[in-house]
Amino acid sequence: MVKYSAAFASEQFHSLSTSVSKALQAMRRLAVELAKPGARFTESGIRHKIARWLSGAFVSELIRYQLENHDGRWHLQFDFDHAAFGDLLARRLGRTLLLTNRLDWTAEQVVAGY
Numbered sequence: 001m002v003k004y005s006a007a008f009a010s011e012q013f014h015s016l017s018t019s020v021s022k023a024l025q026a027m028r029r030l031a032v033e034l035a036k037p038g039a040r041f042t043e044s045g046i047r048h049k050i051a052r053w054l055s056g057a058f059v060s061e062l063i064r065y066q067l068e069n070h071d072g073r074w075h076l077q078f079d080f081d082h083a084a085f086g087d088l089l090a091r092r093l094g095r096t097l098l099l100t101n102r103l104d105w106t107a108e109q110v111v112a113g114y
Contacts, residue, residue, distance in 0.1 A: 001097075001099075003114065005094050008095075016058055020063065022053070023059055026049075027078050030049065039073070043069070046067060047067065058092070062081050062085055064079050064081050096114075100113070
């Protein structure tokens with residue numbers, strides 16, 4: 001059974017917007033650093049940083065990025081996925097999946113027990 005809570009959705013939305021904002025700011029700073037002459041980064045180091053920034057709940061589903069090497073220099077492009085955000089709002093935020101082995105309980109009893 002899936003239970004929806006507007007209050008829970010609001011909390012998740014606030015946390016998600018904060019995490020996405022921080023990740024996008026960090027990625028902008030990194031893109032600027034990568035563009036500087038003499039920037040010395042390894043692919044694994046860059047990807048590790050990005051993975052850390054995108055590790056929050058749902059953040060990696062909302063920020064898409066490409067990392068490419070052209071002539072020995074790294075280029076980072078990224079974008080916010082508005083369609084994925086709409087899907088997240090419509091289908092996931094505020095929802096809690098409730099599982100029970102109480103097969104004789106009604107949905108109302110399961111929610112009340114939760």
